[in-house]
Amino acid sequence: MNNTTFETNEYTDTPKAILVGLSYDDRDERAFERSMSELTALTKACDLEPAMTITQTLPHPDHATFIGSGKVEELKNLISMLDANIIIFGDTLSPIQLRNLERILDTEVIDRTGLILQIFAKRARTREARMQVEYAQLQFMLPRLAGMRTELSRQGGGSGRLSNKGAGEKKLELDRRRIEHRCAELRRDLEAIEHERDTQRAKRMSSDIPRISLVGYTNAGKSTLLNAFLDASHIEEKENKKVMQKDMLFATLDTTVRRIDLPGHRPFLLSDTVGFINELPTTLVKAFRSTLSEAVYADLLLEVIDFSDPDYMTHIEVTEKTLRDIGASQIPIIYVFNKADLVIEGSEHSAMKIPHLRDDRIYMSAENSIGLNELSSLIERTLEGEKIDCEFVIPYSDGAALHDITSRAEVSETEYTESGTHLILKCSKKMVQKYQAYTI
Numbered sequence: 001m002n003n004t005t006f007e008t009n010e011y012t013d014t015p016k017a018i019l020v021g022l023s024y025d026d027r028d029e030r031a032f033e034r035s036m037s038e039l040t041a042l043t044k045a046c047d048l049e050p051a052m053t054i055t056q057t058l059p060h061p062d063h064a065t066f067i068g069s070g071k072v073e074e075l076k077n078l079i080s081m082l083d084a085n086i087i088i089f090g091d092t093l094s095p096i097q098l099r100n101l102e103r104i105l106d107t108e109v110i111d112r113t114g115l116i117l118q119i120f121a122k123r124a125r126t127r128e129a130r131m132q133v134e135y136a137q138l139q140f141m142l143p144r145l146a147g148m149r150t151e152l153s154r155q156g157g158g159s160g161r162l163s164n165k166g167a168g169e170k171k172l173e174l175d176r177r178r179i180e181h182r183c184a185e186l187r188r189d190l191e192a193i194e195h196e197r198d199t200q201r202a203k204r205m206s207s208d209i210p211r212i213s214l215v216g217y218t219n220a221g222k223s224t225l226l227n228a229f230l231d232a233s234h235i236e237e238k239e240n241k242k243v244m245q246k247d248m249l250f251a252t253l254d255t256t257v258r259r260i261d262l263p264g265h266r267p268f269l270l271s272d273t274v275g276f277i278n279e280l281p282t283t284l285v286k287a288f289r290s291t292l293s294e295a296v297y298a299d300l301l302l303e304v305i306d307f308s309d310p311d312y313m314t315h316i317e318v319t320e321k322t323l324r325d326i327g328a329s330q331i332p333i334i335y336v337f338n339k340a341d342l343v344i345e346g347s348e349h350s351a352m353k354i355p356h357l358r359d360d361r362i363y364m365s366a367e368n369s370i371g372l373n374e375l376s377s378l379i380e381r382t383l384e385g386e387k388i389d390c391e392f393v394i395p396y397s398d399g400a401a402l403h404d405i406t407s408r409a410e411v412s413e414t415e416y417t418e419s420g421t422h423l424i425l426k427c428s429k430k431m432v433q434k435y436q437a438y439t440i
Contacts, residue, residue, distance in 0.1 A: 217315035218275030384428035
């Protein structure tokens, strides 16, 4: 059986990459196909040309070369035939496998984790994001140093323990020390930035404006939804506040926070976080923990899901796992099924009219601004919770409290008394707790 497949090239002057995938005996075939398709998208996102894809089936990964010596020889011949610049593996390679493959193939070899790190390095814009990516790259590089020094001797002659070290071994130690020193510098700088972020977050938390975070699989439409909210908001200089939106994996990395003020709705702060992906490198999750903490401290999460993607259920599972990893699994969630307009016509959902609401989920289209008003109402209902009957007497001296209550509660009766404004209304338990001193 020939496991080699050719793909149509869309690029002319970009470096050529050969993609390599390994299917184990116990690996789900559909999951493997999905993984390889995603690897192609990641390769394009890294500005590389996926010139060819080859796959191998083994009971388990080969300890020395991951895909076996026979397939490596086939790969070596294909490199010359296609004039390929780089080999990309769909799984994470061990330092030994990486070293052996680069030695045999005599070309650059990276794995899925290394590819994602390359993309993050290209896309990072802010100083914090660049530092986080650099830290993740160095952490990833440390155990793989030996494979990067094959041209140097590991042993040398002479007497004594120190003099017995060859040029390569000394170089490895120097590189390791430099990396560890740089990592320490980055940790200190990132801790300082995190302290500033905590101060900013504390100010936002004290402002009594709800904090909402966009989360979800990469390229699901989070940035598009943020920009759609900005377009509909009563704010100045909307264009300057927008973020980049593009049909590409990891189009944006930097976390942004914007105030959303839609007509007829309570304003809220909306943060856009980095997109998740299956098997997101652990080093990246750790490095971006301070950025992802915007989701941890949110009052509500909007999980944006690409409803047009056949694997959207897998994306939901990956997002939920990542939220558990960063400690945000207990925060209330609204499931935003985006791009619903692309799949409804002629499908099993043809009877559905968007926007469509069902409990804690909404089917909408951020690109066409369909469902923004309905999503805003769902956000308010979720934040406020179940409303109860209550009475307040608001002193005339506290006009801010009166405005807050009357704008967010369902007031049925108003009476002006000597003690203040007497209100009979329905409101959330959270509001009752906030103005407990004024309740009757």
